[in-house]
Amino acid sequence: MRDKPNIVVIGTGGTIAGRGESAANTSAYECSVLTIDEILAAIPETAPLANLRTEQLLQIGSENFDNGHLLKIGKRVSEVLKDDSVDGVILTHGTDTIEETAYFLHLTLKSPKPVVVVGSMRPPSAMSSDASLNLYDAISVAIHPDSRGKGTLVVANEEIHTARDVMKTNSFKLEAFRSPYGALGYVVEGQPRYYRAPSRDHTMKTEWSIDELHALPKVDIVYAYGALDEDVVGSVASDARGLIFAGTGNGNVAERIVAPLRAATRDGLHVVRASRTGNGVVIRNGAQPDDDYDWLVVDDQAPQKARILLMLAMSSHPHERSALQAAFYRY
């Protein structure tokens, strides 16, 4: 019998691996310098919780991540999860794009074991850093039986969020992470307390497995604003296969942008109307006749989440627009 759960902690960099010149540097510091072993060594309270095995997979700020990094992380986490002696995985990650990587894992891993992605808003060297508590809480969540089968989780500021919903909503404050429908639960004195479970399909119930994904189709995001020029659609990368239009309000598209977007659709680009508000739904055939234009809409996915989902949906249905639309309502 095991004395404690076996947890693998994979480091990828970010502020949680950062170091400032002085303890007063809460927002200006060098990112991705501490190894995962150095980060954990500074939190001796974690040792009694679990047998921790560490791996340094990457050492970069998450603003630099591309699709290659997503695949690399996903494949490594999947491999680790297949080891019968491993009970759960923690991924330390920069907070900038934590919500994208976590959602990608949530949709592509094929395991009920807990996977917890964690970062921090202040480096371990700063006054009132959240690094130690966030990582301690992440371990508490990863070893808890109630965390099984909930997909990928993001732990921050004593809250447990589902990867589907969580977003970084503040550039420097500790309470930066929000889910539109609220967190799944809290971590109180190292004890997870769940109040809700994810309702949309994830992990075991999705059509994608990270082990079978070798490349992802390119999807770009265009952000709408008052004076957005029609040329912007032409500036989308020529190898892009999908375009998330982060429209104003309910996925609205300025009149002058409609023709270029329709032309791009006719050329084979999948156009998805999303909302730059980051909250709420986009109504199909509401502000625009999506059926007539052969456009797609998100359900409630924010543009950066919609990009992840569209890439995956296109990997199994490159041309079938009804299947792509269905993915937004299912996941």
Ligand code: ASP
């Ligand atoms: N730029 C950092 C990153 O995303 C910010 C952070 O970790 O908080 O890697």
